[in-house]
Amino acid sequence: MKNGLINFLAVVSMAIAGCSSPSGTEGESNMADAIYFGGDILTMEGDTASYTEAMAVRDGKIIFLGEMSKAMEMKGDSTEMKDLGGKTLLPGFLDAHSHYINSLSIANQLNLYPPPAGPGKDVETIIEQLKRFKSENNIPDGELIQAYGYDDSVMPEGRLLNRDDLDRALPNNPVLVNHVSMHGGVLNSLAMENWGISAKTETAPGGVIVRKPGTNEPYGLIMETAFLPIFGALPSPNESQEIEWTIAAQKMYAANGITTAHDGATHLKDIRVISRVTKADKNIIDVIVYPFITELDSILAEFPVSSWGSYSNKLKIGGVKVTIDGSPQGRTAAFTTRYLKGGPAGEKDWLGKLTFPQKFINDFVKKVYDLDVPLNLHANGDGAIDAFLRAHETVAAGDLTKDRHITLIHGQFARKDQLPKFVEYKITPSFYTLHTYYFADAHIENRGLEQASYISPMRDAIDAGLKPTNHTDFVVAPLDQMFMLWSAVNRVSRSGEVIGAGQRISPYEALQAMTINVARQYQEEDAKGSLAVGKRADLVILDKNPLKVAPDSIKDILILETLKEGKTIFQRTE
Structure with a gap:
């Protein structure tokens, strides 16, 4: 009713302005820049699907939603008439969590995701791809070679990539093959020399350095806190590259329908890069x-x-990021029960580890609460989630239910008994349903079928009254919003098995988790996340309506166009 009144007043205002001003002067400037019609315009307003016949945009904002005849009253000489031709228009997708800064360098790295997202199916193929990458890109000896997406959980017969493999393949270049979790990587000898890692290097608390069997020599894989100094020292683009790399990265997000990107765990050097590009006014x-x-x-x-x-x-x-455990597929997430396959370095009775001791976690949480800024808290295992809940109950003992804009990033192995505390403490879970496809088989091996089937419990979270979001965690998983949407609806693994049918959600609920719910996560629901008068014209156009195709076909929907504040920033040309 409120939106209807606003729309009516907008129409009246436009009509009066048009009648009282000469054509082409002030009256023309009050007309719409564009009017959209002729397809499904899905507003994402409310908890059931709502459509409008037409939408008008001016100066990057939505000024009208309603009947086409009334929208036409806002048509001026310069108004663009945007006939959707049966396609679907909805608000631009909002990235609930990824590692945006890493996308700046992806164009200069080798993709080693396992199929179907990349070629990294086994160690032999990885080595061949690395050698080809050096040759085809004319990378000189001595220059760092980086790859991303290495997934040890799918390597055939447990044959894992190690330091010796990389030394034999590329003896004259430092090499870092980043683990798919982004919590570690496999290094060769030259890379270890560069970062001062040797047999004398002690494993940092909360870290993992896999040693060569029978020795204390690092064997390549370094994870968690032991990897942080390496991650923090990775090369950034120089000032002549920053703008070029940024535009390429942002176009990648735009091609996936994303109009707002997220960078989780931003380091000072990265903020400097992003800030310099911003001052140059180059963000799209x-x-x-x-x-x-x-x-x-x-x-x-x-x-x-x-x-x-x-x-x-x-x-x-937007706030502060705190990480308190690792990744379940890397066997570094913290659980209250043991991993069935042991730890990443062969540890027995392995529960995983908290990244920091409980006291540090308490201190970190208190610091963020005292700043009164939003907290993004990375916790994957149920043990890590318990650790955060303990920290919250200690630090916020006087007011546990205040809305502190807390987002639990991943929260994949949340137990059902933890969800009521999310509701009580106003914690928004940002789940990661792509794991039901990419890593489900590894989770079943590590955690068992019952626990693996409950990863990212979207259905129970929604039924508990929460407004969960969903994310890709790019570059951990590919940046593919339609595949992410498909995974939330279908929960099908690489091997074709349904993983937790009871946690499937409807296509509309899955769209909410990447639009309006994310806007709430960012406290931006007054400007983004749905189509309403006064909101930004951040839009995406799809070739089909996700609510009107077979659930398994959602992943095949094409993103045709992405608009930021009414201006096209991506358009499919194929």
């Missing part, structure tokens, strides 16, 4: 960054908290 999408807790003091010295929480040239510092 909105970018939200979350400074990593270990560098928070340094970041605050350059970017005071008074500047956070609002956009400047499409950049916003």
Whole structure:
């Protein structure tokens, strides 16, 4: 009723302006820049699907939703008439969690995802691909070669990539093959020398350094806190590359219908890069960054908290990221029950590890709460989620239910008994349903079928009254919003098995988890996430309506066009 009144007043206002001003002058400037019609215009307003016949946009914002005849009253000489031709228009997708900064360098790295997303099916193929990559790109000796997407959980017969493999293949280049979890990587000898890692290097608390059997020599795989110094020292684009790399990265997001991107765990050097590009006014999408807790003091010295929480040239510092465990597929997530296959370095009775001791977690959470900024909290295993709940109950003992804008990133192995506390403590879970496809088989081996079937419990979360979001965690999984949508609806694994049929959600609920629910996660629901008068014209056009195709066909829907504030930033040309 409220939107109807606003629409009516908008129409009256436009009509009066048009009648009282000469054509082509002030009256023309009050007409719509574009009118969309002729297809399914899905507003994402409310908990059931709602459509409108036409939508009018002016100055990057939506000014009308309703009947075509009334929209035509806003048509001026310069108004573009956008006939959808039976296609589907909906609000632009909002990235609930990815690692945006890493996308800047992806174009210069080798894709080693396992099929179907990449060629990394086994060690032999990985080695062949690395050698080809060096040759085809004319990479000189001595230059770092990076790859991404290595998934040890799908390597045939448990034959894993190691330091010796990389040394034999590329003896004259430092090599880092990043683990698919982004919580570690496999290094060769030259890379270890570069970062000062040797048999004398002690494993940091909360870290993993896999040793060569029978020796103390690092065997290549380094994870979690042991990997953080390496991750923090990875090369960034130089100032002449920053804009070029940024535009390429943002076009990648736009090609997936994304109009707002997320960077989780942003380091100071990365914020500097993003800030310089922003000052040059080169962003084509909105970018939200979350400074990593270990560098928070340094970041605050350059970017005071008074500047956070609002956009400047499409950049916003959204809050703080705290990571308290690893990845379940890497067997570094923290659980209350043991892994069936042991730890990544052969540990027995392995529960995983918290990244930091409980006291540190408490201190980190208190620091963020005291700053009064949103908290993004990475926790995968149920043990890590318990650790955060303990921290919250300790730090916020006087007011446990205040809305502190907490987002639990991943939360994949949340137990059902933890969900009521999410509701009570106003914690938004941002789930990761792509794991039901990419990593389900590994989770079944590591955790058992029952627990694996409950990963990312979207159905129970929604039924409990939560508004969960969904994410790709790119570059951990490919940036593919339609495949992510498909995974939430179908929950089918690589091997074709349904993983937790009881946690499937409807296509509309899955769309909410990548539009309006994400807007709420960012406290931006007044501007984004649905089509309503006054909101930004951040839009995506699909070739088919996800609500009107067979569930298994959702992954095949094409993104035809993406618009940011009414301007096209991606258009499919095929």
